Amino acid sequence: MSTTMSVSELAQILFTSPLQASAAPTAEQVRMAVAARLAECGDDCGTCLARVAQEAGDHPEAYAARMRWALDAVHAAFYDLAVAA
Numbered sequence: 001m002s003t004t005m006s007v008s009e010l011a012q013i014l015f016t017s018p019l020q021a022s023a024a025p026t027a028e029q030v031r032m033a034v035a036a037r038l039a040e041c042g043d044d045c046g047t048c049l050a051r052v053a054q055e056a057g058d059h060p061e062a063y064a065a066r067m068r069w070a071l072d073a074v075h076a077a078f079y080d081l082a083v084a085a
Contacts, residue, residue: 009045010078011070013037016051021069030077 005013019025019033041047056063 005045007071007074007078009049010034011067011074012052013041013045013048014074015067015070016048016055021066021073025073027077030073034074034077 013034014030014037017033017037019029023029025033038045038048041051059066
């Protein structure tokens with residue numbers, strides 16, 4: 001996974017993954033979900049990001065809450081990696 005992706009891009013990838021906030025995932029689970037989802041998109045970030053619009057259109061009532069969770073989860077999961085670098 002590219003380390004040059006922004007928190008926003010990583011959150012959008014997580015947003016389209018099957019991982020749920022209700023599972024209270026660990027940082028490792030969040031990183032694994034992002035990596036798995038990106039791999040499912042052929043390592044093409046653009047393909048993953050296009051799914052956000054589709055998901056938002058399909059479930060507009062859940063979009064804001066899920067995106068807030070995804071942003072928070074990615075920030076927490078990737079923060080320790082950024083600090084270690």
